[in-house]
Amino acid sequence: MSLLEQLKAWSAEYECLRAGSQTLHEAGEATALGNEYSLQQLWQHQTFEKKALRLTDGTPLEVVEPGRWNHADGPDFQDAILIIGGELRRGNVELHVRPADWDVHGHAKDPAYGGLILHVTWYATPVAKTLSPQVPLLALEQNFPEYSDIPTFCAQHSQSAHSIERPCLARFSQSPLVLDRTLVSAGYYRLMAKTNRFVEGLQAENAMQVFYEGLMMTMGYSRNAEPFRRLAKEYPLTLLEPFPTKTRFAILARVAGLLNESQRDLWDLWWASGVKPPTEPFVWDLRGVRPQNHPFRRLAGALGIWHHLSNLLGLSLVDLPKAIVKAADLLKADIDSRIALVGATRAAVVTLNLFVPYRLALGELSERQLHALPGEDLSMPMRDTWMRLTGRKDGCPKDGLRQQGLLQIYSDFCHNHRIVCATCPIANG
Ligand code: SF4
Numbered sequence: 001m002s003l004l005e006q007l008k009a010w011s012a013e014y015e016c017l018r019a020g021s022q023t024l025h026e027a028g029e030a031t032a033l034g035n036e037y038s039l040q041q042l043w044q045h046q047t048f049e050k051k052a053l054r055l056t057d058g059t060p061l062e063v064v065e066p067g068r069w070n071h072a073d074g075p076d077f078q079d080a081i082l083i084i085g086g087e088l089r090r091g092n093v094e095l096h097v098r099p100a101d102w103d104v105h106g107h108a109k110d111p112a113y114g115g116l117i118l119h120v121t122w123y124a125t126p127v128a129k130t131l132s133p134q135v136p137l138l139a140l141e142q143n144f145p146e147y148s149d150i151p152t153f154c155a156q157h158s159q160s161a162h163s164i165e166r167p168c169l170a171r172f173s174q175s176p177l178v179l180d181r182t183l184v185s186a187g188y189y190r191l192m193a194k195t196n197r198f199v200e201g202l203q204a205e206n207a208m209q210v211f212y213e214g215l216m217m218t219m220g221y222s223r224n225a226e227p228f229r230r231l232a233k234e235y236p237l238t239l240l241e242p243f244p245t246k247t248r249f250a251i252l253a254r255v256a257g258l259l260n261e262s263q264r265d266l267w268d269l270w271w272a273s274g275v276k277p278p279t280e281p282f283v284w285d286l287r288g289v290r291p292q293n294h295p296f297r298r299l300a301g302a303l304g305i306w307h308h309l310s311n312l313l314g315l316s317l318v319d320l321p322k323a324i325v326k327a328a329d330l331l332k333a334d335i336d337s338r339i340a341l342v343g344a345t346r347a348a349v350v351t352l353n354l355f356v357p358y359r360l361a362l363g364e365l366s367e368r369q370l371h372a373l374p375g376e377d378l379s380m381p382m383r384d385t386w387m388r389l390t391g392r393k394d395g396c397p398k399d400g401l402r403q404q405g406l407l408q409i410y411s412d413f414c415h416n417h418r419i420v421c422a423t424c425p426i427a428n429g
Contacts, residue, residue, distance in 0.1 A: 002363055004195060011189035014182065014405075017425040018189070018412050038150070039095045039140075040076050043120060044069050048144070056124050056137045059085040067093055068415070069380060074112035074287070082118060084136055091117035097150070099137060102128035111287040122150050167427035169391045179389060182426065183397065186412075187405035191360065191370070194353060198361035207361070212237050214354050215305060218346070219298040223285045228295070228302075231256050234278060243273060245307040249300055249331055251275045256282045258296040266334070292339060301341035304330030305350070312355070317365075320355055321347040321374055348376040352400050373400025381410040388414055389426075 042048060043066050053061040067080030075092035082089050092115045096102060099121050107113040108130035116135050119128070124139035140153070147153035172179035201210035213232040220228030231252060240248045250269035253259035255277040261267050284295050291297075305312070308327035315323050321344060328342035342350075351374060359365050375398045385406045386396040397403055413419050413426050421427065 003365060003367065004192070004199070004360060004363070006367065007188050007192045007195070007360070011185050011192055014185035014189045014408070017182075036095060036097055036101075039097070039120070039122065040069065043077060043093065043095055048140075053138060053143050055084070056139050056142065059136065061118075061136070061138055064088075065415075069384075073110075073290075075116060080117065084117070089117045091115045093118045093120060095120045097121060098123045098126060099128045099131070099139075100126040102131045107131075114287050122153075166388055166421050168389050168421075168424060171427050172389055173391065180402075183402045183405035183409075185405070186408040187401040187403070188370075190404040190408040191357060191401075194357035195360040198358050202361055207358070209237050211309075211354060211358055212306065215302050215350065216299075218350050218353050219302045219342075220295065221293065223287075223289070224295050224298075227256070227282045227284055228298075231282065231299075235275070239275070245303050246331060246334060247273055248306075249303045249334070252299055252303070253296060256284075256295070256299070258282075258284070258299065292343075297335065297337060297341050300331040300335050300337075301328035301346075304328040304332075304341065313359070317351065317356065317369060317374060318372070320351045324350055345377045348374055348400075352376065352404065356400075370401055371399070373404075375400045375403050378403075379407075381415065382406045385410040385414050 046063055046066055053063070055061055062083040063080075064083060065079075065081040067077030070076060070078050075094045077093040077095075080091060080093045082093075092113075094102070094107070094113065094116055096105075096119070099119065101121070102108070102119065116131075118136050118138060119131065120138045120140065122140050124137070124142055144153055172182075197210055197214070198207055201207035209232075213229055216228040216232040217225040220226070235252060235255060240251065243251065246266075247269045250259065250266040251273050253266060254270035255275060257277070259266055259270065286294070289295075305324055305327050307330050308323075312320065312323055312327060324347035325340055325342055325344060328347075329340055332341055356365065356370075356373065378396050382403055383393070383396055387393060389409070397406065409426060413424055
């Protein structure tokens, strides 16, 4: 039996749980406290009393999914799903104590705060002067007039939040071994899904193009994965192959609209290549993007990795992340950068998303190597899922296989608006 066939067998238990999730409906869980941070906790867990919420203009609001709690720049919650006045809306949510805190914090000047579909506050006034009145306002004070102030409201709901025990926690606290088996099975499932793309690519003899597209998308993070994918598809390897790496970079940066004429050296390389920009320009989402994560730099990093690909494919998985960081710096001097083009965290993601599945598809990895996969920095979805499954903040897995399992459970169950904890297959085995 090949390792890929074994992966399928090992992930069968998780696949069964996942199949059970397809028949379930919407979720709802909850929390609370007093200041802005406490309101965020309240929003994340949605533990306030179940009653019809109304916006300040009287429109009914239903929270289908509160969104992902964002601890970095930008709105407090991203990718929320709400039903406002009967209309399903997806986007970002920002929380404050008073509406005018929006002005005080200067969010209007920050493009990262775009895509807002709801402003949640305790008080209904004073109104925000720099926020469009089109953005709906939910004032909790109006919806919960029985509570005199935020501390009273939060104390009440904080208690109910802590009393919530998710059914998966009850199951796994009885049996840590079952938890570990579930995480490993989910991890195998995730790796298998990633590997299948390469298996299909190998059958169609375009595995390298699949790798190239995957590398570009990984460099785009979630926000710019799509324009990076489009770039790799519309300007494929077959078009770039005749050119040296620096010219490939100049071509891609120019056609993507990331290069300006003042960067003469690169501009001339593109001009001499004869490759035309597309009629429909690329659209990049640069809201809140830090200079070091700008797509121009990420593109240079991707081409550095591509340049060294044959060497990288021969390295052990343990050595790979460091070697990727080094390889990505090939064009660093050409774009006058003093700092690394790809950091250790992104290199770990590239390893797990691309090198591991590709080598699995080629049948080059063993079960022992999968159990020693390097882990990534712990992300919010990993921590959140671990907390739900174990009730603990500490002890989150550091190895790549179990981390992949946490991410898979997060997207299939905990962050899936069709799942209710009470009937969640993970909790009910
Ligand atoms: S969705 Fe399932 S796994 Fe996630 S917290 Fe609820 S019961 Fe646990």
